Amino acid sequence: MSAAPTLYVDRDTFVHRLDPRAKLAMVLALFVAAYMFEHPLAVATPLAVALGVLALTGGLRKLGRIKVVITALFLAGFLVWPAYAPARGPVVVSTPVFDLTEYELLFALGRSERIVAFIVSGFAFITTTSNEEIVSGLRGLGVPYAFCFALGTALRLFPTFLGATGTVKQAQEARGLDLSAGGPLQRMRNYIPLLIPVLMTAVRNVNSQSMALEARGFDTDRERTFYDRRTFRAADWGVTALAVGVVVGVIGLWWLGVGQL
Amino acid sequence: MLVAVVAALFAAVLIPFKALTIVPGVTEIRPANAIPVAFGIMFGPAGAWGVAIGNLIGDIFGGTFGPGSAFGFAGNFFFALVSYKLWGNLAPLSSGEEPTMDSARQVAELWVIALAGAAVCAAIIAWGLEVLGQFPFSVLGPVIALNNFLAAAVLGPPLLYLTYPRVREMGLLYPDVMDAPALSDASSSRSTLAAFGLAAVSIAWLVIGVGLSVGLGGGAFIGNTAETFGQGGSTPQIALGAVAFVALFGLSALSKSRLPAALSAR
Numbered sequence: 405m406s407a408a409p410t411l412y413v414d415r416d417t418f419v420h421r422l423d424p425r426a427k428l429a430m431v432l433a434l435f436v437a438a439y440m441f442e443h444p445l446a447v448a449t450p451l452a453v454a455l456g457v458l459a460l461t462g463g464l465r466k467l468g469r470i471k472v473v474i475t476a477l478f479l480a481g482f483l484v485w486p487a488y489a490p491a492r493g494p495v496v497v498s499t500p501v502f503d504l505t506e507y508e509l510l511f512a513l514g515r516s517e518r519i520v521a522f523i524v525s526g527f528a529f530i531t532t533t534s535n536e537e538i539v540s541g542l543r544g545l546g547v548p549y550a551f552c553f554a555l556g557t558a559l560r561l562f563p564t565f566l567g568a569t570g571t572v573k574q575a576q577e578a579r580g581l582d583l584s585a586g587g588p589l590q591r592m593r594n595y596i597p598l599l600i601p602v603l604m605t606a607v608r609n610v611n612s613q614s615m616a617l618e619a620r621g622f623d624t625d626r627e628r629t630f631y632d633r634r635t636f637r638a639a640d641w642g643v644t645a646l647a648v649g650v651v652v653g654v655i656g657l658w659w660l661g662v663g664q665l
Numbered sequence: 666m667l668v669a670v671v672a673a674l675f676a677a678v679l680i681p682f683k684a685l686t687i688v689p690g691v692t693e694i695r696p697a698n699a700i701p702v703a704f705g706i707m708f709g710p711a712g713a714w715g716v717a718i719g720n721l722i723g724d725i726f727g728g729t730f731g732p733g734s735a736f737g738f739a740g741n742f743f744f745a746l747v748s749y750k751l752w753g754n755l756a757p758l759s760s761g762e763e764p765t766m767d768s769a770r771q772v773a774e775l776w777v778i779a780l781a782g783a784a785v786c787a788a789i790i791a792w793g794l795e796v797l798g799q800f801p802f803s804v805l806g807p808v809i810a811l812n813n814f815l816a817a818a819v820l821g822p823p824l825l826y827l828t829y830p831r832v833r834e835m836g837l838l839y840p841d842v843m844d845a846p847a848l849s850d851a852s853s854s855r856s857t858l859a860a861f862g863l864a865a866v867s868i869a870w871l872v873i874g875v876g877l878s879v880g881l882g883g884g885a886f887i888g889n890t891a892e893t894f895g896q897g898g899s900t901p902q903i904a905l906g907a908v909a910f911v912a913l914f915g916l917s918a919l920s921k922s923r924l925p926a927a928l929s930a931r
Contacts, residue, residue: 522731595696
């Protein structure tokens with residue numbers, strides 16, 4: 405189990421200082437760009453922007469943590485999509501089992517790149533936005549407080565439960581539990597001695613947490629404030645306007661057939 | 666307030682188990698997939714929100730946050746919500762008892778619920794990712810459904826057997842923490858009909874979605890399917906998802922849980 409779960413990179417860059425809502429707008433614009441384009445070269449543009457942001461903000465190093473996931477997703481997409489693409493254009497790879505046309509190759513490459521662009525764009529948001537900023541940003545967007553509270557509390561409690569899971573795992577392994585023993589079904593059953601103690605630890609916490617909150621007069625129906633209150637500054641407005649511009653521009657290019665196969 | 670606390674805490678519980686994957690890859694066989702069914706039955710709406718939020722936070726901490734996270738959120742929400750709505754409402758399949766998992770009939774009922782829950786979760790995620798043009802429905806849908814069902818069917822009974830009595834003793838079951846108006850009872854026949862409808866929509870969405878994805882509506886696999894994949898999913902696939910979502914929301918509103926009745930009959 406990972407001892408340091410957070411992917412946030414604590415730096416003081418221009419991107420870090422932006423309001424989370426502005427960052428969210430920019431990420432959404434990158435999502436839209438990755439979604440609207442089909443040609444691998446066009447999809448590479450939002451991917452390159454996201455990688456650039458990661459490089460500037462120090463998040464590139466953390467990307468290594470999910471390189472296996474990214475590689476697996478890219479390869480899975482690249483292997484699957486040719487079967488779902490029209491067999492247009494010249495054959496570029498010919499085997500006794502199948503022929504791969506140029507269109508199929510570009511289609512699969514574009515789709516796989518899109519998956520990676522989505523993940524890297526989201527990753528850029530996560531590495532530059534702290535958990536508290538995510539929650540206050542959602543509240544700023546009008547998401548109900550009860551939801552924000554649940555999300556914020558869960559985010560804060562995550563490391564605690566991760567630690568508890570690690571402790572229980574070590575304790576059970578010391579008693580002879582082997583999580584990797586047996587076939588898939590047996591391996592699933594091996595998790596029972598781990599699941600129960602962790603779940604019951606959490607259940608016991610519900611009572612104490614709710615009593616502590618009630619004792620302090622907590623009420624999700626009332627308007628709550630955040631310690632880290634931000635105003636939407638000129639830079640935030642500028643980035644949001646840029647995001648809107650990107651979305652409009654991408655839709656315009658799509659309309660003109662640019663970046664399509 | 667307690668609902669929010671329960672949701673938050675159980676979301677946090679879900680996350681560590683997301684990391685405990687058995688087969689890493691596109692989607693993993695996760696022991697955590699047993700939790701939505703058990704939490705849905707025990708904690709009701711709070712469990713559904715908790716599981717959904719937990720999945721979202723798992724994406725944030727796991728570095729896979731993206732547009733697909735919205736569908737992971739919705740899929741896991743309905744996985745738990747369908748479990749909450751179906752328990753006790755599937756007469757004559759239902760045991761009419763609390764989910765203590767001390768009888769074969771209860772286990773059989775749980776398996777039926779796990780099948781419906783796994784199907785709706787898989788259908789929502791596969792539909793969403795096809796619309797986003799990430800993976801075809803026919804590739805992802807069956808894999809997620811099988812993973813979800815296996816984990817829920819294998820781990821669900823022991824999980825409930827060991828935790829349900831303790832949770833009930835602590836007064837944290839949803840009939841104990843929810844306001845009385847939220848538990849207002851519907852007629853038994855209406856709830857049963859709605860529950861069967863929920864199960865049918867869940868499974869039908871997955872089956873029809875896979876069929877559309879492999880081009881069963883329009884001819885041979887691959888050839889015709891290729892033409893339906895323009896930008897995102899095909900029009901029939903998108904329409905299917907829209908209709909299924911409306912049906913899921915409508916039937917969820919009509920169906921009332923039977924756990925309070927089982928508790929009062931104790």
